[in-house]
Amino acid sequence: MGSDEKIVILGAGFAALTAVKTLRKKRFSGSITMVASRPIFSYLPSTIWIPSGLRSREDLEIPLENFFARFNVRFFQGSVTGLDAESRQVNTDQCALPYDRLLIASGASFIKKLPGIKEHAIIPCDGIHAGEQIRDRIAAMDGGSIAMGFGGNPKEPAGMRGGPVFEFLYGIDTLLRKQGRRDRFKITFFSPAPEPGKKLGPKAAGGLLREMKKRGIETHLGHKMKGFTENSVITEGGEIESNLTLFMPGLTGSVWLSESGLPLSPGGFVVADKGGRVPGFNNVYVAGDSGSFPGPEWMPKQAHMADLQAAAAVKNMLSDMTGSPENHHFKVELICIVDSVNSGVLVYRDMKRAIIFKTRLFHWAKLLFEWIYLRGVR
Template sequence: MRRRIVVLGASFAGLTAALQLGHHLGRDHDVIVVSRSDQFVFLPSLIWVPFGLRTPEDIMFSVPPLLEARGITFRRGTVTRLEPDARRVFVDDQTLDYDFLVIATGPRPHYGGVPGLGPHQGHTSSIYTLDEALAAQEDYVRLLEAPGPAIVGVAPGSSCFPIATEFALNLAHQLSRRGKTEAAPVTFVTPEPFVGHFGIGGFGRAGELLQAMFDKAGITTIVDAAITRVTPGTVELDDGRKLPYRFAAILPQLRGIEPVRAVEAITTPSGFVRVDALYRTETYPEVYACGVAVHIPPPGYTRVPCAVPRTGYLSEEMARVVAYNIAATIHGRRPVALPPSAIDAKYVLDAGNTGLIMSSDHFLEPRDHAWLIPGPEAHWAKVAFEKYFLATRRRGIV
C-alpha cells in the first residue's frame, strides 16, 4: 500500500529525514516536505555574518530543486495546526493528511522571558537567525565607531552555549585585529557553572581549554549568571550587578513552535516533543520528531537553568534514525533504538583564528572518550567543514 510521509521543516533535521526517506523508500511512497522557507541557511556560519565575513548568498541554497529531482514534493507554507487524532496538519488554510509525520520544525527564539531582551522588542542584538545576524552587523559597526564595553551572553534556560562561546571569542578576535581590545573590553555572561559546561555537564577538558582561550583573548567571564533585565546600556543580573554595555548580543531561551506546543499530549511545557529511543511519540506512534524539536532532559542540576543544545550533527543523526525507522515499519523490519544521549558528538568551535575540535563516542555522559584538539587547525577545520557541508547538501548528498 502506498503511504504518505509528511516532513515538517527543511533544515538540518527535515532535509536529512526527507532525503533519507527518499533513499530508503524510492518512489514507492509519497514524501512531502513542508517548510515556511524554501531556503536552507547554514546556521553555524551566522557567527561570522556580523563581521561581514559571510553574506547570506554564501551560506544559503534553494531546497525545492534537490528534493524534486528525487521525487520528493516540496510545499512552501506555514504549519498552523496539528491534528494527530485525525492524522492531518494544517498548512496555511489547507489540510494535509499523512500516514507518518516527522516534526522537524526546530525552535523559535523566546525573548519574552527577560524584560528588555532581544532585537525585536528589546535592546540587545542576537545572531540566532539570519535576519538577527544581519542586524547585529549594524550594531557591531556602531561599536567600532564608538567603542565601549561589549557583552556576549546567554539567557537563563537557553541551550545556546556553544554559539555564544564562539561568538564571544570571534568578537574579541575581530576587536583585537582592529586594535580595539582595550576600548571595547568583552564580557561573557552565562548560566553555565563553568565555561565549557554547555548545558551537558562539560565535555572532557573543554572547560579548562576554553577558559584559557577566554583569558588569552582578554575576555572576562561571569558564570552561574542569571540575566534578569536589560535596559538601554545595562544588563542586570540576579545578584544585583548592573553591567554597562555599548554592544550586547544575548542568545535567547528556545521554545518549540506554537502549533507543536499546542499538542500537549506529546510535548513539554516549552513545546519540545517527547520521544522514545525510536524517536516516536508515545501517544501517536506514527508521529516522529528529530532535531531541535526533540526534548532532551538536562543531565544534571545547575543553579540557573541550562537546556541541552541540539547540534547540527546530532539533529542530522536523529533524522537518519527517524527515516530508517519509518522505512523499517513500512517494510516490516526491526527499527533501531538510538537515544540522543548515545549518538556520537562532533562540534568544531571557532575562535576567529584558532578554536577547538570536539569529538566523542556519546553526546552525554557516560562517555568512553572525549577528544579535544585545540589550535589554529580547528579554525580551518570549521571553514573547510562549511565548504564541504554546503557542497554536498546543495547536491542532495546527506
Template sequence: MKNICIIGAGFAAISAIKHLRKHDKDLQITLISASSDFLYYPSLIWIPTKLRKGKDLTFSLSNFLRKNNVKFVRGNVSTISNGGRQVILEDNTAIENDALIIATGAKFIKSISGIENTYTLCEGLGSAEAISRKLDSLDSGVISFGFSGNPKEITALRGGPIFELMFGVDTYLRGHKDRNKFTLKFFSPAEKPGIRLGEKAYNGLIQSIKEKGIEIASLGAKLVEFSANEVVTEKTKFLSDLTIFMPGLTGPDWLKSTNLPLSEGGMILADKHARVLGFQKTYAIGDCASYDAPDWAPKQAHMADIQGKAAALNCLSDLNGEIGLHTFNWELACIIDTLDGGTLVYRTQKHSVVISSWLLHWVKIMFEKYYIWLIR
C-alpha cells in the same frame, strides 16, 4: 503509494529526506515549511566579522527537492489531528499522511524584561547582519556576550555560538580596530557555562577568556533585565553598548494546540527510536524533540543529522509492517572557532576528545563548503 510528511526544512529534515530516498526511490515525500530556503546556521558566527555574507549561507532547496522527488508545500502549521495522520496549516489546508516526521526546530524563550535590547545571533540571518551593523558603528565601548538555558529542559540551550562569536570578535577587533578601545564581557546565569563540553574543554574555555582579556562580568546569577546600555542580574549590573544574548530554547507555539506529549520545557517527548510517545508512525527529531538523554546532550546540526537517519529508517520499517528499532548514539561534535584557529570537542558517553589547532579554523570552513555543496 505511502506518503510521508516532514515538517521543517533544516538539518534534521534534510537528513530524513536523504535517508528516506536512499532506501525507497518510489516513496511520496511531502515537505511542509514556511520557506524553501535553507540557512547554514553554524556559520552565522562569521557574519559580524565579515568572513561570510548572507548570500554565502542561504540558498533555495529547489534543486535538492527536485533531485529527491519531494513535493514542497509552503505554509505554517496550525495543529496536528487524527493521531498525527493529518497536518492542518494556518490557512486551514489539511494534508494527509501515512507517517509524519516533525523537524521544526525550536524557538527562543524571550521572557526576560528588555530582551528586545539584545541581539540573538541564531535567530537568523537578519539578526547576524544586525550585529554586524552595530559592531561597525562602534569605535569603542563595551560588548557583552551571554547565554542561558531552559530551566525545565536541561539540554535546551545553545552556548557554543556565543563562545565562537566572542572569540571571533576579539580576533576581528585586534586585526581591524583598536582592541584596547573595547571591553569584552561574558555573562551567564549558569555557574559553569560550557561544562557540557566536558571538564577539559570547559577549563580551556575559561583559560582562553582570561588570556584574551575578556572580563567575566557575571556567573551564576539570575538575569533580571536588559536595557539599551545595561545588563542587570540579581547580584550585579554592568554597562553594555552591544549585548549579544542567546536565550534558552522551547518548542514552537503551535505544539500547544496539539495533543502531542510535551515535556515541561515545551518540547515533544520522543523515545530512543525518535518516535513520539503514544503515537504511531509519528517521529520528532532535532531541536523540537525531548529525549531521555545525558545532561550534556547537544542541540546542534550534527545530532539532528543522526536523529534524522534513525527516524527515517524506523519510519520505513513501520510502514512496511515491521517494528523499527533503529536508535542513535549521543554525540557532541563541534569546532569552537576563533577566526585564527579552533578547538575540536568530541564527546560521547564513553569518550571525550579535545584538540586545539590553527588548522581547525580551516577544517570548519571546508566542512561548511562540503555540506552546502552536497545540498545545493
C-alpha cells in the same frame, strides 16, 4: 522500497534534509512533502563569520529548488498552526495537509520572557539577519562595552545552545584586534551558570574561561538573569554595562505544539524514544531540536545530533511501514569546532570520553565541512 504512503516533513533544516536523503537512499519511492515558511536552507552555523565579513547572506541561504527536484520532494509553503492526529492532518495557515507518516523536524524556539530582551538584545542564532545586525552594530561603534552570554531552559537542561556564543565572543575579539581597535572595547561574558560550557566536557569549561582571561575578556558568572536595558544587562549579582548585547536564551518547543495533543516534556518539546518515535502515536516521529529524547543532560541540540536523530527516525519509520518494526537508536555524540576566525578548538564527547584539541587547522576544517555540506544541498 515502493510505498503508497504519504510522508510529510515539517521543517527545512538539517534534520529535515537528512530525513529526505535517508528516505531516498533507503529506496522509499512514495510521496514526500516538506512544509516550511520558505524554500530556503539557512546554514546557521556559519553566521559566526558574518561580523568579520568572511560570510554573507548570499553564502549561507541556499534555495532548495534543485534539492527538491533531485529527491522528488513536493514543497508546501506555509506555517504550521496545529495537528489533528486522529484524522492525520497537519493544520497550516494555508490549509490542512493529510499524511500517513509525519516527521516533526521544525526546530525549537527561543524563550523571550526576560524584560527588554526583544528590544535590547540580539539573539545570535535567530537567523542570518542576527549576524548582519551584529556586523553592522560593531562596524558603527568607535568603542564601548559589549556583553555576550547565554541562558538555559530551567525545565529542561538540554534546552540550551551556548556554543555559538563562545564563537561570536572569540570571533569578535579577533576581529577587533585585526582592526587595531580592541583596546577601545570592554568585552564581558556573562551566564547564570557558574561553569558555562560544562556540557562540552569536564575540561571544556576551564579551558574556555582560561581563553577569555588570555584575551582580556571579563566574566560575570553564576547570577540569575533579570533583564536588559539599552545600555546594560541586569542580573541578581549587579548590572553589566553594555552598548551591544548578544544573548542566547534557552530553547523550548514551537508554539503550535501546545495545542497538538502530542506528549510534551516539561520544557515544551515533543517526547520521543531513542529512535525518534513519539509514544502513543504510531505514525508520528521527531528529530532535531523539536524533540525531547532520553539521554544525558549534555546531549546537545546541534546540527550533527539532528542528523543522527533524523536518520534513526527514518529507518524506524520505514520498518514500521513493513509491519515488522525495528529499533534503530541514534548515537549520542557531540562534535563541534569552536571557531575564532583564525583558529579552532575541536570538542568531541560521547558516552565514554570527552576530548578537546586546539589548532589553526580546525578553522580550515570547519570551512571545508561547510563547503562539502552545502555542495550536497545545492
